[in-house]
Amino acid sequence: MSVPTSVVEKYRTVHSVDVAAPAERVFGIIADVTNWPLHFAPNVHTEQVESDAGVERIRIWATANDEIKTWSSVRVLNPADGRVSFRQDVSTPPVEAMDGEWIVTPVDAANSRLDLVHTFRAIDDDPAGIEWIHAALERNSASELDGIKRLAELGDQLDELVFGFSDTVHVEGDGADVFDFLNRADLWPERLPHVARLDLVEDLPGVQVMTMDTSTKDGSVHTTRSVRVCFAPNRIVYKQTEVPALMTAHTGSWTIVRSGTGVDVTSRHDVTVRPDAVERILGAGSTVADARAYIQRALSTNSTTTLRHARDHAEGRRG
Structure with missing residues (x-):
């Protein structure tokens, strides 16, 4: 080189x-x-x-x-x-x-x-x-x-605070339709039940800045701000620049891989826990392990919901 x-x-x-x-x-x-x-x-x-x-x-x-x-x-x-x-x-x-x-x-x-x-x-x-x-x-x-x-x-505490996980859904549809669903985040308030509001700006092609209000099962709303880089036709990466109080950082990706007659779509999350917020958010005696489980449950619920709706969108267009 x-x-x-x-x-x-x-x-x-x-x-x-x-x-x-x-x-x-x-x-x-x-x-x-x-x-x-x-x-x-x-x-x-x-x-x-x-x-x-x-x-x-x-x-x-x-x-x-x-x-x-x-x-x-x-x-x-x-x-x-x-x-x-x-x-x-x-x-x-x-x-x-x-x-x-x-x-x-x-x-x-x-x-x-x-x-x-x-x-x-x-x-x-x-x-x-x-x-x-x-x-x-x-x-x-x-x-x-x-x-x-x-x-x-x-x-060594860093190894405890940083963790990652993935969720994958198989789609019997066209990867281009899945990518379109994920790329058109401006339509998510109409398409996804947990997205209450989303403002998206794309001044540079493929680089999106978005502010999103996400509602949870208990009725609370969390506002996050993210920057996404979209690599058509099969990958979107992002970083939350404004994160919930229990995290210091959150990055992720959506990837689309051909599988059989359809595609596998994977949502990946990588998170750093904010240790000084654990007991304040989750209660006295809560640990970093508790925070990791709580974060994974919340993020996985939302991402699998998005994956399922992307699947229904793509399979509906095929069929």
């Missing part, structure tokens, strides 16, 4: 944080880019496009100054030196070029320091573009560093 040539340094930013965790743990969080959307607020979706001998190409969808941006970067991972260097090979305006480096420095066996360096050029060296990039880097870098610090300092 070829590595893009270095950016001619025009502007440079450095953000740093001290972490009460070993350097190896911090480096591991940086290296595991596929879990960034679950861990870091700005990241909506990340994909490892290719990987070879410590060099990888990744694609990222993320919020920047309240806008959804996507770009592609090549990263070089050097765990021996605690460094991950990156260069954007496909940038999004107003960025003309950007590169940088994560640097993890051990302080002692239990503490480390993390520096995040960016260098960039703006298209036409436009002052407004330069200001926009500086503001986005200031906000996102601080959020990512805080996220890494929080995760690393959780230690």
Whole structure:
């Protein structure tokens, strides 16, 4: 895999944080880019496009100054030196070029320091573009560093707080009709009994920002805000940017796979429990395990309801 040539340094930013965790743990969080959307607020979706001998190409969808941006970067991972260097090979305006480096420095066996360096050029060296990039880097870098610090300092507790699960329904129908049902979330208030209200904006084709009111069996209504990236004809990924109080993060996906004369449709959820909210929401003495069970039951109920209605929609069109 070829590595893009270095950016001619025009502007440079450095953000740093001290972490009460070993350097190896911090480096591991940086290296595991596929879990960034679950861990870091700005990241909506990340994909490892290719990987070879410590060099990888990744694609990222993320919020920047309240806008959804996507770009592609090549990263070089050097765990021996605690460094991950990156260069954007496909940038999004107003960025003309950007590169940088994560640097993890051990302080002692239990503490480390993390520096995040960016260098960039703006298209036409436009002052407004330069200001926009500086503001986005200031906000996102601080959020990512805080996220890494929080995760690393959780230690083994993180494994208890993060969990995932899937529900699958077989559909004797056309996958295109299933995708249409899932993609047209603006019609969900008419189609799904648990969706009380949904506002959807799609300024970029295939990138949807939606605010949804979901009603529960006890009559309460929860408002969530999500960003979805739609990959026609068989996959939609999303991140809730405004989550219920029992979670700190929730990402998910809908996938459609051909099976026999129909398709299998799977809803996937990945969640991080908010530990300080468990007893406040579920009552004194409640545990993280109780919260995991409660969350899975609620999410699975809604997603299987959506899957069944998508099945009925697609099978009705076929038959």
